[in-house]
Amino acid sequence: MTDNFIDRLCEAVRKGSVLTGKDIDSRYYHDLAGRPVAQPRAVVRPRTTEDVSALLRCCHREKVPVTTQGGMTGLVRGALPNPDEIVLSMELMNAVEEVDTSSGAAVAQAGTPLQKIQERVEQEGYMFPLDLGARGSCTIGGNISTNAGGNRVVRYGMTRDLILGLEVVTADGMVLQGLRKYIKNNTGIDLKQLFIGSEGILGVVTRAALRILPAPKERQVALCALPSFALVISILGMARKLLGAELTAFEVMWNEYYRLVLERVNGVVRPLSVDYPFYVLIEASGDDADRIHADLDKLLDTAMRANMILDATLSTSNASAEAIWRIRDCSLELARTFPYAARIALDVSIAIDRMDQYVKTIVARTKEIDPGAFTIVFGHAGDGNLHIELHHEHTPDRRHELERLAYQITGEFGGSISAEHGIGIVKRPYLKISRTSEEIEAMRTLKRALDPNNILNPGRIFTM
Amino acid sequence: MTDNFIDRLCEAVRKGSVLTGKDIDSRYYHDLAGRPVAQPRAVVRPRTTEDVSALLRCCHREKVPVTTQGGMTGLVRGALPNPDEIVLSMELMNAVEEVDTSSGAAVAQAGTPLQKIQERVEQEGYMFPLDLGARGSCTIGGNISTNAGGNRVVRYGMTRDLILGLEVVTADGMVLQGLRKYIKNNTGIDLKQLFIGSEGILGVVTRAALRILPAPKERQVALCALPSFALVISILGMARKLLGAELTAFEVMWNEYYRLVLERVNGVVRPLSVDYPFYVLIEASGDDADRIHADLDKLLDTAMRANMILDATLSTSNASAEAIWRIRDCSLELARTFPYAARIALDVSIAIDRMDQYVKTIVARTKEIDPGAFTIVFGHAGDGNLHIELHHEHTPDRRHELERLAYQITGEFGGSISAEHGIGIVKRPYLKISRTSEEIEAMRTLKRALDPNNILNPGRIFTM
The missing domain is CATH 3.30.70.2740 (Alpha-Beta Plaits)
Incomplete structure (x- = not known):
């Protein structure tokens, strides 16, 4: 295929960053089940913000649509290219550039896997609280574009709550340099909010300043079995009251989930029988191991005496805490069976x-x-x-x-x-x-204002 | 003055809601120091969202600018009308419509004073965590439009973090009905974020769903004197570590502030001598009074032994906690001297x-x-x-x-x-x-898209 546009694209970004034809690996256009969509016209893998800007300037001018890809773990088909689109893969922009504990901020490129950020920050005794099952593959750019939630929202909020600043390239290639580390910055419209959770239709996030916090020394996990959902609600209220801000996760599993995980997923231990109607995972975190343990113990004891729970187990080590988390974390593995x-x-x-x-x-x-x-x-x-x-x-x-x-x-x-999960196509x-x-009309108004040629992830969330 | 526009305005909204000429009280066009600006063309006091919509439709059609007013406690002259503007005062829309403890949400009209919301929610054993000195006069609409911060940001975040949903009227009178109570709602562009902190230039907030939390039973406050700012930083680190999420405020005062408050403001007690370089107010909250007290005590004791603090006092009652807070809270009273x-x-x-x-x-x-x-x-x-x-x-x-x-x-x-405080005019x-x-150009793009006739708080933040 002769493609003059691709030639001009190669001139705009560094040539080596552009893949075409047989050089395009299948991962760029296959869904989670391994089924292909149409092969994209080209895959561009920028190394710098300037590359992203050059690419978008080119696509904006020539009205060529672009799909931005992170770790391809999304569940709404938002990152699968439509026919004739250019794929913008952020995979080469994957550096944690800075960990600044005095400001409580880390700066990472958008293509950085979440787990890489978590681990880098942990080296400094800090934590980046966002956590979800796909941590090893999903990227922070994808987390931002979908406003990812995950396991610790009850204590630390969604991705939106953990973003201090963003660098974003708009559809016409303009760079919005908002990579600031302040917690408080009321200086006009907070532009970054527009790009968080809007699934890449308004701009391409290239770097992010993330909020980091001192890592709690201790995490302990309880798993309880309950006879009814009414008691799940009761024990949530009790956990909020007794654990206060020590409560860092409160997850529920219906019987079928728990039972099928134990039947179908490898490497999962069975801390409680599979016969109970509901299972609740409660995580408490803090610096004082004895206090955390005593507080969780008191919660279980109080609930047991009140006949709220049928059975329970409490982690005694990091390994046993992880074993309990594994039950809840392997939901995708279960689905794939x-x-x-x-x-x-x-x-x-x-x-x-x-x-x-x-x-x-x-x-x-x-x-x-x-x-x-x-x-x-x-x-x-x-x-x-x-x-x-x-x-x-x-x-x-x-x-x-x-x-x-x-x-x-x-x-x-x-x-x-x-x-x-977001809206995507699904x-x-x-x-x-x-x-x-x-509201949908107001979304269209914003899309028209920021991406008048409709080149960024077109057709995701809504059609124009 | 014959003013056909005002006649048409009166037809659009209920007649009794429109004040003109001598009926316009001076408070609508006087600044915090009591100095007047030009009297507005009219003051409209809507009772319903439909009134706001009718008003804006009318002003949009006829390109008449509107300044929205809340409690008039802003510090950047953002709510003072320019000559020939209509003032939209939200003061009659001041009801707390709902307190839903099971969803953790309260719904209030935009003109409701912050303190009225706090007190209503407290009746249910809950708290709305936003708190600032102007609580008695400022309105939740003003808090939202400026993304107010205040005393408890260290634990609960800014206003943005406490908003679950908003009802907003856009410049052309369209009602964006987004009064939802979910913590998590990733369904396309999160429109409410645009109206939080943008000082009323993109839309008029009419109602808000606010996040409420079970009120901690106990609040205790320590006041410490420190010899250097380096030690202020050290004790902040220590407080974060020892108090964890019990830490709900960490305020600093330089010597001049503390000394002048005690010299010039009435009704302030003096818990510590006025001779120290720095004073730090530390608030801890939780349900367990003994634990809170013991934790604060341990913090002070550890700091004292390490020669970090020169003197300290710890509240022994609600009254003594309030007396310490009064020192920090009376900053505006001090300024007015x-x-x-x-x-x-x-x-x-x-x-x-x-x-x-x-x-x-x-x-x-x-x-x-x-x-x-x-x-x-x-x-x-x-x-x-x-x-x-x-x-x-x-x-x-x-x-x-x-x-x-x-x-x-x-x-x-x-x-x-x-x-x-925001940008406003100042x-x-x-x-x-x-x-x-x-970034400023992107803000103008958004303003043009959402308010093409530039009628909402024109000239605030930036000029078009």
């Missing part, structure tokens, strides 16, 4: 006092359509966020019917159709369940 | 390890210009935020020279010219010290 095409992954926010009824409604109404359907439910109960794997008979028609039904029920329960048809038409 | 026109109020973010040298530089270089100049320094050290009252000989020329110099020094130290000439020209 089922056929990809026969599962629908929901990620919803629901008021906690309606969660139980919501799940029961999803189960009952999906079974009406597909008697073989079943659900695996788990999530971040402390944040009002559930993940539901809805498994069904493998027929495409049935899939869409079930998906539509599930989101419709989410709307009926006043929930959000995306707590943390949830675009359902966006109007969670946002008003005026 | 000096001639208004002879003081420059700085509100800066500075890296904590450069704060001491920054203040010394401000002092030395302002004295070069004006030997009678002196500074009163205090602030939220835990957030990297200082307030500096720079007092000078009362001549307008000198004032501008000193102000320019102070912001120039702030830039030289890599600081932000506004940590929490700091507009200095915005470029803290934001790049590309």
